[in-house]
Amino acid sequence: xxxxxxxxxxxxxxxxSAIKRVAQRIVETKRAGHSVVVAVSAMGDTTDExxxxxxxxSSDPPPxxxxxxxxxxxxxxxxxxxxxxxxxxxxxxSFTGPQAGVITTEHxxxxxxxxxxPGRIQKAIDEDHIAIVAGFQGIHEDTQDVTTLGRGGTxxxxxxxxxxxxxxxxxxxxxxxGVFTADPRIVPTARKLSRVTYEEMLDLAASGAxxxxxxxxxxxxxxxxxxxxxxxxxxxxxxxxxxETKDGDPMEDPIIAGVAHDRSEAKIxxxxxxxVPGSAxxxxxxxxxxxxxxxxxxxxxxxxxxxxxxxxxTLPAADGTRALAQIEADKAEIGYDEVAYDxxxxxxxxxxxxxxxxxxxxAKFFAALRDAGVNIEMISxxxxxxxxxxxxxxxxxxxxxxxxxxxxxxxxxxxxxxxGTGR
Amino acid sequence: xxxxxxxxxxxxxxxxSAIKRVAQRIVETKRAGHSVVVAVSAMGDTTDExxxxxxxxSSDPPPxxxxxxxxxxxxxxxxxxxxxxxxxxxxxxSFTGPQAGVITTEHxxxxxxxxxxPGRIQKAIDEDHIAIVAGFQGIHEDTQDVTTLGRGGTxxxxxxxxxxxxxxxxxxxxxxxGVFTADPRIVPTARKLSRVTYEEMLDLAASGAxxxxxxxxxxxxxxxxxxxxxxxxxxxxxxxxxxETKDGDPMEDPIIAGVAHDRSEAKIxxxxxxxVPGSAxxxxxxxxxxxxxxxxxxxxxxxxxxxxxxxxxTLPAADGTRALAQIEADKAEIGYDEVAYDxxxxxxxxxxxxxxxxxxxxAKFFAALRDAGVNIEMISxxxxxxxxxxxxxxxxxxxxxxxxxxxxxxxxxxxxxxxGTGR
Numbered sequence: 001x002x003x004x005x006x007x008x009x010x011x012x013x014x015x016x017s018a019i020k021r022v023a024q025r026i027v028e029t030k031r032a033g034h035s036v037v038v039a040v041s042a043m044g045d046t047t048d049e050x051x052x053x054x055x056x057x058s059s060d061p062p063p064x065x066x067x068x069x070x071x072x073x074x075x076x077x078x079x080x081x082x083x084x085x086x087x088x089x090x091x092x093x094s095f096t097g098p099q100a101g102v103i104t105t106e107h108x109x110x111x112x113x114x115x116x117x118p119g120r121i122q123k124a125i126d127e128d129h130i131a132i133v134a135g136f137q138g139i140h141e142d143t144q145d146v147t148t149l150g151r152g153g154t155x156x157x158x159x160x161x162x163x164x165x166x167x168x169x170x171x172x173x174x175x176x177x178g179v180f181t182a183d184p185r186i187v188p189t190a191r192k193l194s195r196v197t198y199e200e201m202l203d204l205a206a207s208g209a210x211x212x213x214x215x216x217x218x219x220x221x222x223x224x225x226x227x228x229x230x231x232x233x234x235x236x237x238x239x240x241x242x243x244e245t246k247d248g249d250p251m252e253d254p255i256i257a258g259v260a261h262d263r264s265e266a267k268i269x270x271x272x273x274x275x276v277p278g279s280a281x282x283x284x285x286x287x288x289x290x291x292x293x294x295x296x297x298x299x300x301x302x303x304x305x306x307x308x309x310x311x312x313x314t315l316p317a318a319d320g321t322r323a324l325a326q327i328e329a330d331k332a333e334i335g336y337d338e339v340a341y342d343x344x345x346x347x348x349x350x351x352x353x354x355x356x357x358x359x360x361x362x363a364k365f366f367a368a369l370r371d372a373g374v375n376i377e378m379i380s381x382x383x384x385x386x387x388x389x390x391x392x393x394x395x396x397x398x399x400x401x402x403x404x405x406x407x408x409x410x411x412x413x414x415x416x417x418x419x420g421t422g423r
Numbered sequence: 424x425x426x427x428x429x430x431x432x433x434x435x436x437x438x439x440s441a442i443k444r445v446a447q448r449i450v451e452t453k454r455a456g457h458s459v460v461v462a463v464s465a466m467g468d469t470t471d472e473x474x475x476x477x478x479x480x481s482s483d484p485p486p487x488x489x490x491x492x493x494x495x496x497x498x499x500x501x502x503x504x505x506x507x508x509x510x511x512x513x514x515x516x517s518f519t520g521p522q523a524g525v526i527t528t529e530h531x532x533x534x535x536x537x538x539x540x541p542g543r544i545q546k547a548i549d550e551d552h553i554a555i556v557a558g559f560q561g562i563h564e565d566t567q568d569v570t571t572l573g574r575g576g577t578x579x580x581x582x583x584x585x586x587x588x589x590x591x592x593x594x595x596x597x598x599x600x601g602v603f604t605a606d607p608r609i610v611p612t613a614r615k616l617s618r619v620t621y622e623e624m625l626d627l628a629a630s631g632a633x634x635x636x637x638x639x640x641x642x643x644x645x646x647x648x649x650x651x652x653x654x655x656x657x658x659x660x661x662x663x664x665x666x667e668t669k670d671g672d673p674m675e676d677p678i679i680a681g682v683a684h685d686r687s688e689a690k691i692x693x694x695x696x697x698x699v700p701g702s703a704x705x706x707x708x709x710x711x712x713x714x715x716x717x718x719x720x721x722x723x724x725x726x727x728x729x730x731x732x733x734x735x736x737t738l739p740a741a742d743g744t745r746a747l748a749q750i751e752a753d754k755a756e757i758g759y760d761e762v763a764y765d766x767x768x769x770x771x772x773x774x775x776x777x778x779x780x781x782x783x784x785x786a787k788f789f790a791a792l793r794d795a796g797v798n799i800e801m802i803s804x805x806x807x808x809x810x811x812x813x814x815x816x817x818x819x820x821x822x823x824x825x826x827x828x829x830x831x832x833x834x835x836x837x838x839x840x841x842x843g844t845g846r
Contacts, residue, residue, distance in 0.1 A: 016476060016479035016480050019480050050499065054503065057439050057510065059510055064516070065502045065506045065516075066502070068498060069499060069506075072495040072502075075491060079489070079492035081480075082485075082491075083481035083492075084481060086488070144543070
């Protein structure tokens, strides 16, 4: 008998009939002989409705109270899902995040899990109950206040519970069949990956793939929790996210996992910065003051005659206005001529653990972009990823060209991509 | 500086604008120089909506899960009220029942408070915050599960917090101006009482007065917490519920506090019961098995020739069918001829602490009923109350007749009723 942790998001429990469908699925897993722990999000529209109420009574809702409010959402979905399972004649109990022992930092609205003490959950499964746990929430031990985990919080709850309980698998149920070699809306021939490594998934997620958030993958990687991303609308196998050596057969690994894209970033270019030690530090201290995360950075070779250079960086477009205002406020300290803002950029990333041992990947990547007439504005690389920034309107062409160049399309031979990389 | 505990019910926080109005009122109390703790119910329709969802996913929702579900309601109202207060520039913090230290029995759906450990609330008010506490809920210490307190739960939460914190007053905000000498819908000349004793309020509440539930009054009496029942729609003084000797001037006490009525009961008559020791015990053991509360009991003088008697009792009509079914199931053990059920009865009660020391009250009461042509079916008395059961359709006439006979109408002299009782 194995222990399975399952995660269902808000769209899977959007109303009473959806909840009953999910209950049926959970009961089937239990009846197949597994112990089952479930992390669940708030019902579809609940969070939006609660946010609307908060904005109706307050111009600036305090984060602690916002967490008190929003955590009502999972309390409701958790209780209802447990009732629906009990109605099918199977024993189940609901637990809040604090009851499940999800201990977090105190950052309301974006807390991070620092420990999981799943004593009550372990007891529930030892007593043959299905444990239904409110996702997205935890408790800060010093204040004993409830916290929320921010974006991807329920996925992270599920993986953290799986790690703490030593589960055999963490199944993330979603509205797609798994992780694809590219977004099927852009590349209709994109292929579902049967397996991807934590590192690849991390880079895909950080590069714009929406199916999992990086923090959840990072948590799974650290505790070596196998994730199975699959559809809540079908019974077919999805994508396994596992460690590279899990099967002891690296020969089976593909060179390239997939092509990710991201339209959510903007580019800021600071022109005429003195090319002396400390310039970049001052600029990025300013950006940090505005609490913005930076992605890619490029610094030009400075002009000999002026001793000035330009620095460009990308960041989430949502942070753009804030960063820009801070840079303009600190103009005197940074010392630059002008600053430019561009939110019509797109980023394409090629990700694959096999890159490490394969030459020619970059050449093929840039050739594909050239042939598609895509101009490159910025480049960044890691050992398993190449990313470039281009014009937003060229991004779909770029994704299709690269996907095709690396023979990722489902009509073409898998064998070319998988295996035989000589590692 | 005094400590004020306030209670607001679901209709006082029915939507965003109502919440903002209540926030304003709370802030005014704080700005008048008091420390303020507030117990609040779920927003108007929330509980009904949650119950509807529960019934949509389950034919028989388990009580533990029902409590998990319903307690989301106060979590929402509490957080929103706190946000609205903060928006007015005043410091406030929300707390769930468990966070406020409300310890209860484990009876989900109808838990009783067994202790309050208000450490976090005391700390909050010491630090000059307004503490907003979710009413109607607590925690069972052994299971660490959340519980709900059942009917009147938020009133009881408020009084329990006031007792534990040593508050100067517990203000219960409602949609009427206070406690009246009779229901103003039946007796338009009914007068608002400025003061009533715990004992009188207990008997009024137990006799059908809706403004407070008995358990809340009982809690206040035990810990000597002054209750001020008042309207959330006006600033006028309401009714104080206090101990008899609170002011050290019993001369001021009225003989009669008021006339209560109740249409929610039914009468069961068991005919032809052997008049031997143990008969009544067997009957009421049967009713107890069905988990029904009994109000009045009358046993006829038995007929000499048969040695049989009839026993009548009243109980909440909502329990009637259940009790009847159990009595019919246990017919052989109880040993009776037949059983009759009547849910067209009404009960009128006259309540007043002054009765203890005044003769002639009963005579005047029965004379008033006789003059109004009201037939009496059952009688029960305590030292400060007389109740009779009559036909439901005669109840309004009975209330008006008694109210008038004891000169409780507001157009008549208060002096006749208040004071001068020679005690």
